[in-house]
Amino acid sequence: MKLYSYFPGCSAESTGLGLGLSVQAIAEPLDMELVEIEDWNCCGSTPYGSLDEEESIVVAARNLALAEKRGFDLVTPCSSCFVTLAGANGYLQEHPKMLAQVNEALAVAGLEYQGSLRVRHLVDVLVNDITPEFIADKVRNRLDGLRVAPYYGCQLVRPQYGLDDTEFPRTLDRLVECLGAEAVDFPLKARCCGGSLTLSEEGNVLGLMYKLLKSAAENGAQCLVTPCPLCQTNLDAYQSRVNASFKTDYKLPVLFITQLIGLALGIEAESLGMNTNIVSPRVVLDYIKNRVIT
Amino acid sequence: MRGFLDEVKVTPGGEHILACIQCGTCTGSCPMAGAMEYPPRKIIAMIRAGMRDEVLSSNSMWFCLSCYTCTARCPRGVKPTELAHALESLAAQQGFQIGGTSTPSLYRSFVGSIKSNGRVHELGMMIKYYLSIIPELMKHPVATIKVVPLGIKLFSHKRLPLKSTKIKGKEDLSKIIRKFKEVRGKHVKAAQPDTSGYVNRATKNKAELKAEADYEWAKGEGNKILKRPGIEEGNPGIFG
Numbered sequence: 001m002k003l004y005s006y007f008p009g010c011s012a013e014s015t016g017l018g019l020g021l022s023v024q025a026i027a028e029p030l031d032m033e034l035v036e037i038e039d040w041n042c043c044g045s046t047p048y049g050s051l052d053e054e055e056s057i058v059v060a061a062r063n064l065a066l067a068e069k070r071g072f073d074l075v076t077p078c079s080s081c082f083v084t085l086a087g088a089n090g091y092l093q094e095h096p097k098m099l100a101q102v103n104e105a106l107a108v109a110g111l112e113y114q115g116s117l118r119v120r121h122l123v124d125v126l127v128n129d130i131t132p133e134f135i136a137d138k139v140r141n142r143l144d145g146l147r148v149a150p151y152y153g154c155q156l157v158r159p160q161y162g163l164d165d166t167e168f169p170r171t172l173d174r175l176v177e178c179l180g181a182e183a184v185d186f187p188l189k190a191r192c193c194g195g196s197l198t199l200s201e202e203g204n205v206l207g208l209m210y211k212l213l214k215s216a217a218e219n220g221a222q223c224l225v226t227p228c229p230l231c232q233t234n235l236d237a238y239q240s241r242v243n244a245s246f247k248t249d250y251k252l253p254v255l256f257i258t259q260l261i262g263l264a265l266g267i268e269a270e271s272l273g274m275n276t277n278i279v280s281p282r283v284v285l286d287y288i289k290n291r292v293i294t
Numbered sequence: 295m296r297g298f299l300d301e302v303k304v305t306p307g308g309e310h311i312l313a314c315i316q317c318g319t320c321t322g323s324c325p326m327a328g329a330m331e332y333p334p335r336k337i338i339a340m341i342r343a344g345m346r347d348e349v350l351s352s353n354s355m356w357f358c359l360s361c362y363t364c365t366a367r368c369p370r371g372v373k374p375t376e377l378a379h380a381l382e383s384l385a386a387q388q389g390f391q392i393g394g395t396s397t398p399s400l401y402r403s404f405v406g407s408i409k410s411n412g413r414v415h416e417l418g419m420m421i422k423y424y425l426s427i428i429p430e431l432m433k434h435p436v437a438t439i440k441v442v443p444l445g446i447k448l449f450s451h452k453r454l455p456l457k458s459t460k461i462k463g464k465e466d467l468s469k470i471i472r473k474f475k476e477v478r479g480k481h482v483k484a485a486q487p488d489t490s491g492y493v494n495r496a497t498k499n500k501a502e503l504k505a506e507a508d509y510e511w512a513k514g515e516g517n518k519i520l521k522r523p524g525i526e527e528g529n530p531g532i533f534g
Contacts (some may be wrong), residue, residue, distance in 0.1 A: 010414040015453045039462045041412040046360045047401035048408065050382035053306045058474040059408070062467060083360075091306060098306075101481065105474035109466035158362035159373070166366035192325050192361035196404075199423065200397040201357065202437075204329045237448055241440075276451045 002129055004120075005067040006034035007085065009078035009229070010042050016078070016229025018273035022258035023077045023122065025271045029138055030130050030261075034075065037066050043076075043084040046196065054098075060088035061102045065113040077122040077258065079228040083155035086119040121156055123227050123257070124163050127171045132178035140266035141288050142180035148260070149186040149221035150176050151212065153231040157190055166190070175257055176225060179264040188215040193234045202241070209238060210246045223253040223284050225260050232256060236278045253281040263288055298346040305384060307376030314338045320364035320374045330354040331394070334364060334374045337381070350390045355381040356397040399426045409468070412461030417454040420445070 012020030027034050040063050042048075048056035063085065067074040076082050092099045093115045103112055126135070150172035157169045164171045169190055173183040193212060194205030212235065216224055226232050236254040243250055255277065262272040263284065274281055302308035320334040327333040331352040332340060340349050358378035365375045382401075385392065392398055403423035407414045424431065424441070431438040448454045461467070 010416070013413075013459060014416045014455050015448065017453055041461055041463065041467050042408045042414050044408065045404070045414075046379070047404040049379045050356075050401050051386045051398075051405050053379055053383040054478060055471060055474060057306070058470060059467070062463075062470060083362075101474065101477045104477045105470045108469045108473045109463065111470075154359075154361040154363070159365045159375070166362075192359050192363070195359045195361070196400070197357070197359055197397060199420070200395065200400040201329070204326065204357070205359070208325055233448075233453075237444060241444070276453055278447055278451055 001031050001033050002125075003033045003035065003072050004075040004125065005070050005072045006036045007040055007043070007063060007067070007074055007076040007078075007081060008036065009076055009081040011078055011080075011229035011233075015233045016256075018259055018276040019077055019227075019229050019232070019256045021271065021273035021276075022256055022262050025267050026258055026262045026265060029265050029267070030126075030135065032125070032130065035070065035072070037063060037070075037074070040066060043081040044088075045080050045084055049084070049087075056084075057088045057091055057098065058102050058105050060085050061092065061106060061113050062109070062111065064089055064092070064117050064119075065106055065111040068113060068117045073118045073120050073125075075120050075122055075125050077227060079121065079153055079155035080230060082119065082121045083159075086161065089115075089117060089119050121163065121227070123156060123171055123175070126175060126261075132174045135175070135261065136178040139179055139264045141264050141292060143260070143264050143288070144180040144291070146181040146284065146287055147184050147220050147222045148176045148181045149216035149219065149224045150183050150189055150257075151186070151193075151216070151224045151226040151231060151235070151254075152190045153226055153228040154190065154192050154195070156227055172225065172227070172257060175261065179261065181260070181264075184216070184219045184221045186216055186219055186221070188212050193231045195230060195234075198234050198238060202238075206238070206242055206245050209234060210242045210248070213239065213242060213248075213250045213252060216252060217250060221252065222287075223255055223281070225255050225257045227257050229256075239279050251279055253277060253279050253284055255281060255284065260284075298344045298349070299342055301384070302341050302377075302380060305380040307373065307378075307380035307383075310370075310372045311338060311341060311377060313370040314342075314372045315370055317369065319367050319369065320372070323363040323367050325361065325363070326357040326359055330357045334378075338372070338374070338377070341381075349381065350385040350388060351392060353392055353395045353397075355379075355385070356392060356395045358382075396423075396427045396430055399423060402426070407458075409471075410464075411458050412464040412467050413459050415455075415458030417449075417456065418458055420454075 008020050044056040044059040048059060099115060106112055152169050152172055157164050158166050160166055167190060176183040188211060192208055194208045197205050232254050239250055259272045269285055302311055316335060316339060318335045321327045324334055332354050337349060337354050355378040360375055362375045365373045400423050403419050407419040
């Protein structure tokens with residue numbers, strides 16, 4: 001059993017409920033023990049840093065301090081939490097003066113951060129610690145023939161963490177392939193979906209989603225998978241808006257990579273939060289059902 | 295005197311601005327460049343020309359999606375994404391009014407939710423955000439009505455819980471933030487940017503601005519470039 005300090009992120013309890021549920025569901029079968037950081041707070045995400053860059057670091061640092069006490073790597077399944085927490089962590093490790101100021105502030109709550117923590121994305125853990133080979137061994141419903149477009153989004157691969165290539169990443173492709181499914185060619189797999197600006201600049205970002213869906217569909221994908229709760233919400237909930245704006249008729253289910261892994265491991269659809277997906281994932285579920293029967 | 299460029303340089307994210315060689319890779323990579331008042335390359339040139347008002351009141355940085363494509367591709371390590379966040383911070387803290395985008399309102403609702411709960415309550419955040427932009431919404435009633443079914447869809451798929459989660463350490467978090475402001479206040483006082491010699495750039499003519507931009511460049515990056523090996527100070531080398 002591998003132990004991690006787990007940071008679910010706010011989305012995993014609401015808009016990204018399917019992510020939160022599916023991560024919990026696949027942890028045990030994959031020999032991961034995800035110990036949730038007690039009383040964690042929001043990482044701050046992009047908006048906090050945009051209104052006050054320095055203050056956002058101290059907000060993130062409370063989580064780093066809480067996790068450091070335990071001594072395990074901090075793991076988050078959310079790409080935005082990852083970029084924020086890893087960014088704050090890197091900044092504090094490189095700027096001792098800022099670390100001293102942050103610690104002066106943390107001390108009022110009896111906390112201290114020494115700068116020793118490693119912040120990791122769940123995809124990193126699945127690929128490098130658990131390994132695709134191990135996952136393949138645990139697969140009960142092989143997804144042979146299912147054509148999946150692996151959508152990385154931005155903050156899993158950029159800025160540069162050394163986890164994967166920033167333009168043509170491969171980690172998610174490997175996870176998809178270890179389940180027996182086919183990772184289709186998807187040239188836009190690391191292009192932006194519009195992030196949180198769908199709420200404030202919808203007109204400007206629907207076109208970005210349209211390009212992604214078009215590229216996935218043209219390459220024969222039956223569904224998309226992504227690790228990011230914001231990408232999933234955008235592509236899933238706004239797909240009908242894209243269809244209305246661009247006179248298209250896409251019905252591409254957008255699954256969390258952890259949901260797809262869960263289905264292949266033979267976990268019940270409901271425990272994976274498949275009922276929270278807006279574009280019906282029936283194509284994928286039927287595919288699995290038919291394969292089990294035949 | 296500490297000008298705008300120096301102010302940007304000491305804000306987290308603005309440290310690498312002098313390394314920019316104006317190649318335009320950032321603008322070419324940016325999915326939102328077309329919607330911005332000034333695209334990324336131009337914003338960097340404007341900061342170096344000391345154009346505080348024009349930069350901080352523009353909508354450019356608020357259109358940054360934080361996709362980090364420019365950061366990954368920049369050949370000089372400028373990190374334009376971090377720079378955009380630094381500019382947003384400066385504009386927000388100095389009370390600049392930004393027209394043509396409601397992203398600042400969205401961000402304020404988001405951060406407000408963190409401050410009152412410790413975590414983001416997405417439904418509450420969205421309601422607060424839409425209420426804050428009512429005048430804007432009234433201008434586009436059809437688009438506004440279309441948002442409703444989307445919210446209902448998310449709600450009916452259990453993705454917008456009514457109840458917010460408040461963390462136990464909410465008070466601790468507020469105390470930490472307050473203390474940090476205090477600690478930083480002391481620190482900032484020691485290094486307050488001197489704006490006494492500051493003149494509104496909009497009143498300057500183009501030639502003056504160009505001369506200043508050239509001067510800033512020569513002081514910073516230009517200086518470094520001229521100190522190539524083989525060209526010693528006092529030895530004019532090929533330029534002699």
